Amino acid sequence: MNGRLQRIWVLLRLAVAAGVGWRFGWAWGLLTLGLHAAVLAAGFVQLRWVNRPAPAWGQLLRAWVHEVAASELAFSWRQPWREWAEPDHLPAGATQGVLLVHGFACNRGRWNGWMERLRELGVAFVAPSLEPAFGSIDDYAEEIEAGVRRLQALTGRMPVLCAHSMGGLALRAWWRRFGTGHAQAPRVITLGSPHQxxxxxxLGLGANAAQMRRGSRWLAELPGLPDVDAFWTPCDQVVNPAETAIPAGARAHRLDGVGHMGLVHSNEAWDCLQTALAGSSLSTPRRI
Structure with a gap:
């Protein structure tokens, strides 16, 4: 569903820009396409008052520039048009597996870069597109469990679980429902997840957006996960205040000058996944 909605959104943006360009000149049409970047800029500026200590203007500028590119790549190309460009990879004889869980208003195309790299490494992976797009986060537990079971059947072990944004809460909802059925706790990596x-x-629509609001009863009743590396950034224009991305007991990794969507493109998060696949654990919190 998200892919279809985003295809409509891309075509609508192009149609509006073409109409403005035809009526007022093509320079104005190009500026119309750039309105997305202006909205993003407002999201970064407000962080100067939301986060304490406030991120520096230079960090916010760097995060905004990269976020414009990252969000256009995700919402104008990979998610609307390339959702299944990288199918799930379950090679015979694989000994390692990764489950990739996307966030709010996204689909599995969010992970195309990681999936391509995992395929090259011979690592099995499953990346579901969570539906219904604007339903309860609890509704995603069964699809996550199905992915975990597929990888367990292939590799004989619990996969590493990686989640961006709302996906981290989906993993916690899955663990609440299915955790007692697993002898082994998962190694989890969350990127900009609104744990608090x-x-x-x-500003969001749907039951899942309501569940992610500060102080929601659903969130207060959601259990944690036992083994989590949580990546967060003071330049996160979506999950803020910044500390809300750090769950209790997690190993926290701070990234400066990176926006919400940019977390998936960070080398530090990818390196953490490689460490997890190698079977080692980062025993103490650290600042990156």
Missing amino acids: GTRMAA
């Missing part, structure tokens, strides 16, 4: 809610969820 986010102010920006008040």
Whole structure:
């Protein structure tokens, strides 16, 4: 569903820009396409008052520039048009597996870069597109469990679980429902997940957005996960205040000058996954 909605959105943006360009000149049409970048800029500026200590202007500028590119790549190309460009990879004889869980208003195309690299390494992976797109986060537990079981059947072990944004809460909802059925706890990596809610969820639509609001009852009743590396950034324009991305007991990894979507493109997060696949554990929190 998200892919279809995003295809409509891309075509609508292009149609509006073409109409403005035809009527007022093509320079104005190009500026119309750039409105997305202007909205993003407002999201970064407000972090100067939301986060304490406030991120420096230079960090926010760097995060904004990269976020414009990352969000256009995700919402104008990979998710609307390339959702299944990288199918699930379950090679015979694989000994390692990764489950990739996307966030709010996204689909599995969010992970295309990681999936391509994992395929080259011979690592098995499953990346579901969570549906319904704007339903309860609890509804995603069965699909996550199915992916975990597929990888376990192939590799004989619990896969590493990687989640971006809302996906981290989906993993916690899955663990609440299915955790007792697994003898082994998962190694989890979350990237900008609103573990303690986010102010920006008040602007979202759907049951899942309501569940991510600060102080929501659903979030207060959600259990944690036992083994988590949580990546967060003071330049996160979606999950803020910044500390809400750090769950209790997690190994916290701070990235500066990176926006919400940019976390998936960070070398530090990819390196953490490689460490997890190698079977080692980062025993103490550290700042990156």
